[in-house]
Amino acid sequence: MYGLVHRALQCFAQDIYGDEIWDKVVVEVGHQLHEYEAMLTYPDHHLDDVLVALSDQLEKTPTQVSEDVGTYLVTHTRMEPVRRLLRFGGATFEEFVLSLDDLHDRLKLALPDLDLPRLEVETHSSSAISVSVDFDRQGFGAVLLGILRAMADDYGALVVLELGRGGLGDKEVERVTAELFEAQFATGRGFGLVAEESMT
């Protein structure tokens, strides 16, 4: 898998908890890899190893840590490009969630080798939407939960989110359900189609 994913986890540990925690994780994992490169590929099991070691250090469950990573991806200044790419999905939180279907294919356009989950969006009522995570690995549901929580804040929407499981075809997959109460509950953060700094 692309180091982009490994690196996100590394940056999360360093930015939120500091270099010492990351150093301890590196020692505990024992892969002799202090720095993951976004554009190189690493074995998938590194991801699990690092996540487990980091959870140990933080005394949290891997699911809690994954959710925090999702939130970090949207809210931390270092990850601003991620938030921007997600905001391309739509002008409102609802539009954004409905656009998650396309996210996989959009990312494939930019990084054909990036292997990320395919998301299936389904609407249940005018305000209830569910997003199923179609992937051969478990654990991305919690990251998605964190991302959706942070994106709801980003749009200023009032939403109740829940992580569970559900059927998708003949598979049982992770599924996040979103109940939208108010689209403009608070003032969201701004978004321009073109990033400010690129205008030089």
Place this chain on the structure above:
Amino acid sequence: MNEDYAGPLPVRYVPFEADVLGALMPMHMHVSPTGHIVAVGPTLAKLRPNEDLVGQRLLEVFELKRPLHIAHFSDLLGHESCMVRVKFRHGYRLGMKGLLVPLSTRQPMLPDRRASGGAAPVLRPTASSKHRAGHEPRGALINLSLGVNVVEAVQRYNLSSADFAPADPTVDMLYLIEAKSIALEESKRLNSRLEGARVEAETQASTDTLTGLQNRRSMDSLLHQLEGSRQAFGLMHLDLDYFKQVNDTFGHGAGDHVLKFVAGVLQDETRADDLVARVGGDEFVLIFRGCVDLAMLEGIAWRIISRLEEPISYDGHQCRISASIGTTLSSFYREPSADRMLNDADRALYASKDQGRARHTVFNPEQLGVTN
């Protein structure tokens, strides 16, 4: 082409309300036969927030880049359906491109089977539509696009995805531009880090990449080690003669080949324990550990010279070089110092060169302190 179409003329007519047209083509303009702008799409209107484009003359608002030589709007209508490139005349001079389609009172579009094979005809404005008698022009419809200026325009006029028609891939393109730039930025970062690591590795390496011999760094470290250990050793400084001519005459490929050949000879003529280093373009240093036997070193020097005098074949050419050598021994000095010995071997080498090359000179300790 169209003359082939034998069927009845289509009677389908799609009435467009202005807002529908605006939703489909948010950057369109409807221009009257007199050349006045009658209506503009909502996104195009956003590009001139402080003025109303409606009512103005098209050619006063825009400079027409294509088609060329248009003085009056009627000239433009004469072009029928055509590609247009325009630029705002006033304010920020944003460029745009698009299609102009003249509108006539009846049936402006005709079915066109070009390139469509047996499929249903495509409605296109066609050459023949203009010449039908009684077709008064009703002005023109122009649909514009931001083209490559899109990033700039989006920024400047604060456009959002709602300003682009859903069928327009512009927003996807902006997404792609942004995602690709992030990936490129990451790749650049990786490249520069790898390049840094490569340079670092190279400076830390002890071998010369071309010949596989030791390099100057490696020679320095051995000399300093010997300096401290008080172990006796012989030091030979060798410089190729006529090497530059080989390079100049037969090219760098020949030069590289000769250097590799020389490296082979030097390794053949020395023991595994001795150090052979390439310390410059065509300069070599040989260090004979534990050997201060002058007769033996002289023998080695002469064997090296005579072997290097043999012509070296390269690509059908005979490259002729030779070598000049200067030697010194640690036993010449009460306290041998690396710098001093390198310097003295170098002086002996230049004595060899002065004597007409292909020579070996042993540094004369009598000359200690003598300058030449």
